[in-house]
Amino acid sequence: MDPDKRKAFAALVICEAMKPKKRKKSFWAKEWYKNRDTYSHITLLKELKENNPDDYKNYLRMSDDVFQDLLVAVTPFIEKKDTVMRKAISPEQRLIATLRFVATGRSLEDLKYSTAVSPQCLGVIIPETCRAIWHALRDKYMKFPSTQEEWLAVAADFEGYWNFPNCGGAIDGKHIRITCPSKGGSYYYNYKGFNSLILMAIVNANYEFIMVDVGKNGRMSDSGVIQTTTFYQKLHQKELNLPTTDMTKEGFNFVFVGDDAFALHEHLLKPFPQKGMTPQMRIFNYRVSRARRVVENAFGILANRFRIFHTAINMTADKIEDVVMACCVLHNLLRMNNKAAYTPPVMVDREDIEGGNIIPGVWREGNAALVPLQVGQNRNVSSGAKENRDKYVAYFNSTGAVPWQNNMA
Structure with missing residues (x-):
């Protein structure tokens, strides 16, 4: 054999010998x-x-x-x-x-x-x-209202259960802990020091989700998350088909209620800051918080019954979205079909009206699984939004007052 060919052949043999051996699988399953x-x-x-x-x-x-x-x-x-x-x-x-x-x-x-x-x-x-x-x-089990009649039905429950008129839902958001995906870097890393996806939701008066939006990365500004949702975009563009003022009680704007993480809007009420409040403002804050508490309790029930939220979910972001959406719609299914077993009365917050106290639901025991959004800042609030809130302040302190509100505020 030619010396050059002999050397090439020897090199080929050595290369083949150095290749890692593939492990032969002797069976396809245990x-x-x-x-x-x-x-x-x-x-x-x-x-x-x-x-x-x-x-x-x-x-x-x-x-x-x-x-x-x-x-x-x-x-x-x-x-x-x-x-x-x-x-x-x-x-x-x-x-x-x-x-x-x-x-x-x-x-x-x-x-x-x-x-x-x-x-x-x-x-x-x-x-x-x-x-x-x-x-x-x-x-x-999670049909988002699309007609004025459907919105009015949601509002009727809020007025019947929580003495809050013209309300289409309580809005809140939570951080869901996740394991940082491969090559995720700091994309999901939030200000609280862990990786997360954000779950935004609107809840009706019966602790049921009527809208969920999950998938925004935890690094995003909390106060700005709602603005990225389809709900907020349709609200801003007046495409939600909300009841008009000639259909609402007292002729007020149809509204949603939220906490300090959200900006005041003509159709979104939030409490006043604690500093410098008048007695009338305290009454308003109590009435808003009373209606808004349904979303906080809904998240609490969700995390209590589905313990996956007590872990850092170790999946890709798209699969985590599937898991979270399934849990939310299962929550509604069980609220509607297994209410007594799924959410006994002690599960949710209750009011001791005579004592002026809130009795915490059992879901609050232990560490919070779902982390709240960061409090936002009030910037560029329109005069229309302030005027709308002032109308509700006046109403809750006059014809819309409930007998026990001074004890609870």
């Missing part, structure tokens, strides 16, 4: 994964369903009737076909694994032992099922 029906929680759930219904309900965070209805709704979106290689994971198993993930906040590595599904597979199944839950339920 043996106990193949026996999923035997080793997973499916067997346990059958036992609980027949003999311990309370434990069954606690395990799934819902009654069997509600679970079965939910399973029927999501099955068309998550059902897979068996292949010649393996049997597909059933829709029931997929849904149960997802419900346990959001209810407990357990890691995928931990969850594999009760589901008999690999963490890699769970990482695909859970976001996919969350996306299916959202698509299957949103039109029925």
Whole structure:
């Protein structure tokens, strides 16, 4: 052989020898994964369903009737076909694994032992099922009002439950802790010192979400987050089809209520700053806070029942959005169908009118899972917004007064 060819051949042999050896996989799944029906929680759930219904309900965070209805709704979106290689994971198993993930906040590595599904597979199944839950339920359980009649129905509940007229919802936002995505840098790093996505929401008088917007990075200015939402853009452009003043009580603007994180607007009321308040302003603040408390409690219930919010969610941002949206619409589903078990009276804040005290709901026990937005600054508030608030101040201190407000303010 030619010396040059001999050298080239030798170099080729050496290069091939230096290449890392590919590990040959001798099996496609661990043996106990193949026996999923035997080793997973499916067997346990059958036992609980027949003999311990309370434990069954606690395990799934819902009654069997509600679970079965939910399973029927999501099955068309998550059902897979068996292949010649393996049997597909059933829709029931997929849904149960997802419900346990959001209810407990357990890691995928931990969850594999009760589901008999690999963490890699769970990482695909859970976001996919969350996306299916959202698509299957949103039109029925989180319908955003689109007509003046629908807005007036929301306002009727606020006046009936919370003595606040012309109110279309309570607005608030929270930081959701996340694990910084790969190459995320400081994009999600907020002023409180952790990585987050921001969840904005509007809640009705029944602690139910009527609008959720999730996905803005935690680094964004808190007071400016609402301005990026579709809701705010439509509000600013007068495209929400809100009731006009000839349809509202006292002829006032139809409004939403928020806290100090938001700017005063002709259709958004917020409390006065604590410094230099008059007695009339204190009454107004109490009435606004009383109506606004529904959104704070809704977030508290959400985090109490879905413990995933007590962890730093370790997924890509788009998958986290799927998880959060699913939790919010499941919250509404359970509020409407399992209210007594999902939110017993002690769960939410209550008023001791005689004593002039707020009795905290049990969701407040322990550390806050969802972190509030930072207080904003009042800048460039229009005269129309101030005049609108003054009208409500006067109303709550005259014909719209309630007997106990002086004790509570």
